[in-house]
Amino acid sequence: MNADGYHAERIFASPHAHGGAEIRRTMLQVLLALAPATLFGFWLYGWPAFFLWLLTLFFAQTFEFISLRLTGNTGQTGSPGDGSALLTGWLLAMTLPPWSPWWVGALGAFIAIVIGKQVFGGLGQNVFNPAMAARVALLVSFPLQLTAWVAPLPFSGLAAPGFLDSLRITLGQIPVPDAMTSASLLGHVKTELSRGVGLAQVLAADAPRLSWLGVRSGSLGESSSLLLLMGGTFLLATRVIRWQAPLGVLAGALIPAAIAHGIAPETYLDAASHLLSGALMLGAFFIATDYVTSPATGAGRLIFGLGVGLLTWIIRTLGGYPEGVAFAILFMNALTPIIDRYVRPRILGRTRSGQPLRRPATPPGAGKGA
Amino acid sequence: MSTSIKTLVKDGVWNNNVVFAQMIGLCPAAAVTTSGTNGLGMGLATTAVLVIANVLVALLRNIISPQVRIPVFVVLIASLVTVVDMLLNAWLHELYKVLGLFIALIVVNCAILGRVEAFASKNGVWPAFVDGLAMGFGFTLALTLIGLIREFLGSGTLFAQASQLLGENFAFLEIHVHENGGALLMILPPGAFAVLGFLLAGKRLLDTRRHSD
Numbered sequence: 241m242n243a244d245g246y247h248a249e250r251i252f253a254s255p256h257a258h259g260g261a262e263i264r265r266t267m268l269q270v271l272l273a274l275a276p277a278t279l280f281g282f283w284l285y286g287w288p289a290f291f292l293w294l295l296t297l298f299f300a301q302t303f304e305f306i307s308l309r310l311t312g313n314t315g316q317t318g319s320p321g322d323g324s325a326l327l328t329g330w331l332l333a334m335t336l337p338p339w340s341p342w343w344v345g346a347l348g349a350f351i352a353i354v355i356g357k358q359v360f361g362g363l364g365q366n367v368f369n370p371a372m373a374a375r376v377a378l379l380v381s382f383p384l385q386l387t388a389w390v391a392p393l394p395f396s397g398l399a400a401p402g403f404l405d406s407l408r409i410t411l412g413q414i415p416v417p418d419a420m421t422s423a424s425l426l427g428h429v430k431t432e433l434s435r436g437v438g439l440a441q442v443l444a445a446d447a448p449r450l451s452w453l454g455v456r457s458g459s460l461g462e463s464s465s466l467l468l469l470m471g472g473t474f475l476l477a478t479r480v481i482r483w484q485a486p487l488g489v490l491a492g493a494l495i496p497a498a499i500a501h502g503i504a505p506e507t508y509l510d511a512a513s514h515l516l517s518g519a520l521m522l523g524a525f526f527i528a529t530d531y532v533t534s535p536a537t538g539a540g541r542l543i544f545g546l547g548v549g550l551l552t553w554i555i556r557t558l559g560g561y562p563e564g565v566a567f568a569i570l571f572m573n574a575l576t577p578i579i580d581r582y583v584r585p586r587i588l589g590r591t592r593s594g595q596p597l598r599r600p601a602t603p604p605g606a607g608k609g610a
Numbered sequence: 611m612s613t614s615i616k617t618l619v620k621d622g623v624w625n626n627n628v629v630f631a632q633m634i635g636l637c638p639a640a641a642v643t644t645s646g647t648n649g650l651g652m653g654l655a656t657t658a659v660l661v662i663a664n665v666l667v668a669l670l671r672n673i674i675s676p677q678v679r680i681p682v683f684v685v686l687i688a689s690l691v692t693v694v695d696m697l698l699n700a701w702l703h704e705l706y707k708v709l710g711l712f713i714a715l716i717v718v719n720c721a722i723l724g725r726v727e728a729f730a731s732k733n734g735v736w737p738a739f740v741d742g743l744a745m746g747f748g749f750t751l752a753l754t755l756i757g758l759i760r761e762f763l764g765s766g767t768l769f770a771q772a773s774q775l776l777g778e779n780f781a782f783l784e785i786h787v788h789e790n791g792g793a794l795l796m797i798l799p800p801g802a803f804a805v806l807g808f809l810l811a812g813k814r815l816l817d818t819r820r821h822s823d
Contacts, residue, residue, distance in 0.1 A: 347793075377800070381794045382794075
């Protein structure tokens with residue numbers, strides 16, 4: 241992660257002071273920002289969610305360690321202790337169904353760390369966001385396991401599984417009881433719309449799913465929009481992330497959703513539902529802001545974010561999958577080099593087109609005195 | 611150019627393997643290797659074309675004028691591919707349906723034009739024959755290997771439907787490893803690139819180890 245290039249557009253001339261940012265510290269701040277939503281998720285979905293989270297983090301760190309050993313650990317591809325693998329694993333765990341069996345987390349960690357990151361040359365070299373690449377690979381490979389959501393336990397009237405039963409769920413020994421499965425809002429809407437049921441009817445029974453508190457079925461990262469927003473605000477306040485990408489993502493999804501809903505409310509989901517469901521909040525604040533895979537300039541990040549938001553809305557509305565944040569982010573990751581090619585900061589002393597600035601014919605103030 | 615048969619075979623199979631060293635003919639190597647059987651069938655078809663094209667060009671190399679050699683090679687290879695295409699359609703129709711367009715595309719497989727241009731047009735009939743066989747064998751090996759790995763990870767079988775390609779006697783090759791299916795992604799294009807990449811890395815690792823010893 242290019243901590244120095246982060247403020248590249250602000251750096252004009254020496255001397256520079258070091259801001260104290262280093263990879264490990266930045267990663268820890270992001271992990272801290274993710275913690276409230278994750279803890280809330282553990283409470284909602286019980287022990288299996290915690291085990292899956294723990295396993296995914298463990299495997300991510302292990303694969304990172306093995307990869308770095310194999311590549312000789314020259315320090316150029318990151319160090320095992322920099323926390324970047326933990327963050328990748330954590331983000332991946334937040335996008336998985338909380339009761340997935342253990343191998344989903346392990347395989348996802350392998351795809352994210354080895355194929356998504358280390359094969360490209362390690363930290364800072366990857367083209368695609370590793371966590372999103374792994375999630376999409378898992379979703380395409382195992383559609384069944386990756387869409388098996390459970391109902392939020394504390395409010396469903398169902399008894400949460402005990403510690404040992406939870407362990408067996410994560411180890412895949414007992415399947416998720418049918419009574420506890422539940423479709424996520426976006427999946428539910430997609431299914432019902434394809435059956436020809438109008439939206440008003442679909443949503444009438446689903447009011448609680450829309451609450452800001454996020455008591456609904458889904459992954460850890462889509463349950464509580466409010467807590468994710470809190471984490472995002474913390475990152476903005478500590479200047480770990482900048483506002484352009486999150487704003488772009490939210491606006492990019494919000495504007496088309498509001499327009500379409502205004503025109504045909506029976507077929508298009510309203511803007512608030514789009515904003516609060518799926519991985520949009522997580523994507524906006526934690527994934528679209530990845531230093532490595534998003535553009536380096538402010539304007540570039542805004543374009544990147546708008547693209548992610550718009551594509552998410554398009555995929556959710558017109559595509560075959562109910563959720564599209566991961567696809568949208570991967571797509572815009574691929575466009576990042578092009579965005580960076582065309583949106584460049586102005587060079588000091590040059591115009592936007594690279595020509596030297598012309599000095600005024602008479603220095604300002606000179607005319608007044610005469 | 612005097613090259614011993616041993617060197618030719620070693621080059622074709624390992625040192626100068628069409629897929630893993632020359633990195634040509636990657637289109638069929640990625641597109642048809644969704645199962646071991648497909649890879650094997652494609653490899654064998656390509657080998658047949660490669661051997662005959664090599665021999666014919668080695669025979670005719672003194673009458674083909676250098677200025678028009680490429681069109682002549684292309685016409686030669688195209689005719690051979692058409693023959694193989696029709697033969698497969700007649701006798702191995704199931705495989706033909708799977709490989710489909712890729713049989714016709716053997717014409718533009720760089721591996722064949724490459725060997726004809728780089729080797730057969732400068733060597734006698736016997737070395738050209740051996741070279742075609744060795745290169746074809748290496749190509750078949752690579753395609754079968756990629757196919758087997760993708761098939762194993764993607765659908766949990768090995769050499770499924772091999773009896774349709776090789777006859778009922780080879781039905782023992784068909785193995786169901788696990789029943790749960792597999793990672794669909796490995797059957798899709800990304801799986802081909804991932805497997806190819808890891809195999810390339812593995813070969814390089816082996817080669818570096820061998821050279822450093």
